[in-house]
Amino acid sequence: MAARACGRLGLVLGLGILGCASSPPSSFYTLSPLPAAQGRASLADGAIGIGLGPVTFPVFLDRPQIVTRDPANRLALDEFHRWGGTLQDDFLRVWSENLSHLVGTSRIVIFPSEVRYPLDFRVTC
Template structure:
């Protein structure tokens, strides 16, 4: 009985060790992690509320994944397995857009989340990203519908050309596209 118990414990330890080795093999030490960057703003702001809060920010499922997605042609995309977002893209986009807006609205509060019941004097910005794609040739397209408070729904399609189609250049161009969207929002009257 003791020999059987010892053998069982030995097999259990071996199975556990094998499982740990398998999990370690799944890790990818070559992953490169990226974030969108807040960029300085230019121009005068047309937005007048003392506080601006981001309401909903929706992303298309095609790009809302851990990997950076690059469009190859009209019918194909590739998920860059070793080039990943350091945080969920929706969260990074929200934080970057809030940072870009704050950089363009000095002296005003910009809240990354509106909350359930924003108070008086708070304008809520809702954004629906229809397309946020990086192409293999370096072209980045950000197509967004947005509304500020009860104002009209607007649509902007912004294009930025990256230096090349490599992930670092594409992410930098994506940051520029988000900054351009922030420019459009603060210029709204």
């Protein structure tokens, strides 16, 4: 009987110690625009208006975990490496900032949104 009680106590202590084990820390990521030092196009500000979006990502990317694909085309979700925001919102923000620097205009609107100036181009994907 005492051996059985010691076995149970050992099991409870072992489970308690396992419960105190820590998991790896989570890391959060966002997309970053090109550095502003890479230059700005020479067009006058406001020379053209560009509309961006909507953008549709595959369903398997619509999650907080970062998804990668291995050479065998299997998807891997990383529980400890996550997006700090939504991938779609980050993509649109960075796309508009990069385009603004590269084309030389601040007249970029992300759809859906109210357009307050004429658009010369609209890009979707």
